[in-house]
Amino acid sequence: MLWEVMELADIYSTLEGPRRLILVVHCRELPDLEPLLAEAACSLSSGRLVIARCLDEGRYISTVSPRYLKSRAGRLHLKLLSELKPDITVELHSYSPRAAPALTSPWRRLAPPLVELEAGLLLGSVPPPLASPLRLQGISLLLPRVYLTLEVERGSNRALEAAARVMRQAATCSSGLELIYWLFKLYPRQLAKAARRFSRYYMKAARAARTARLTRL
Template structure:
């Protein structure tokens, strides 16, 4: 089955919406089914761009090396080109991964909170903090949908409902308001995760970028020292995994900031 796909509609003005699927491994054979549903949804204003990736070696999007791989650099270029206000990253998971993705202590093991099930096995959460901090403004809406691999008709119907909300909304507030009418408990949980991000990871990353401009960083040891100082002095609630992700996000920022085309590329 051919999984590579690229399609867009709408003009340059208004809300920029970007959906990408199959960005690592063999997930594209499942996410293409969601993309095919998405292309038939009408968008009242703005832009609607859809991409589905061909198979590629699997690297976690929580690994900075992913964004230096062929697939990861292609994803970054698509984000830079579209500068989306609303960004949806589609993934698929096997049944034995459900608990790992949703468990409450996922942040301790992987540095990110557990995904939240909306319905029919469709899970929702934020994209990797490695790109959330670098390529998106704070109030943009970059998020992940994890669907069961070989999704059922019910799961695809749930995805269609979510994407119809995206297509008819122009910002984060509208999307969450509409989703909250259907999934109130889940949206409250996601909002709690977002507040934790805005109070800890995001301001820490901003401060690190600021101080890096004022510091002669000659080695990784210098960067580690800066990270430790920022987290300790500002008393951010970040575990060792998250501190390591701050380092990864900064390195990705340094790798791609020369393009100066993304909304948060400048300090």
């Protein structure tokens, strides 16, 4: 069964508030990230929080790979976004220090380069393979909805503490916009850089798609 690869915790507050989704989609990264899931669950102040843990120990497929949506975890990831329509989504990953140059490189191919918020904590947005099918369903993950990808350096207490602050804010803010304002206040230069990289990547992708269509005519 498809849902056997994903464990869900669905937590409600007595107060109205945003719908929040926090995911760990790579089973091997769960031990590094469990403290952040616990932080979010303990901090929830309003609304609804769904925590999704992937239990599939199969072959690792990056969320930015076109093959991701063909995996069981990828199909469930998309299904959760389609059905829950969260106001705030945080996709959590852990990485080894040697992977940082590839994740932040301006020449990263399949997704916008990540931006370092603090030492060992990298920020991105919605993976491109997820964005396209959601748009076809009429679901936007742009403001006022917020989709964050956080990469936490494995074994770094400093990175884990910084990520925990973001998780607390994601669990207590009243909206996605409030979360973005908080991030801009704390990391103004980094957020501006992330916005530029996101815009540049999708403008380049749109030009490439137009060129491909014209070539086929």
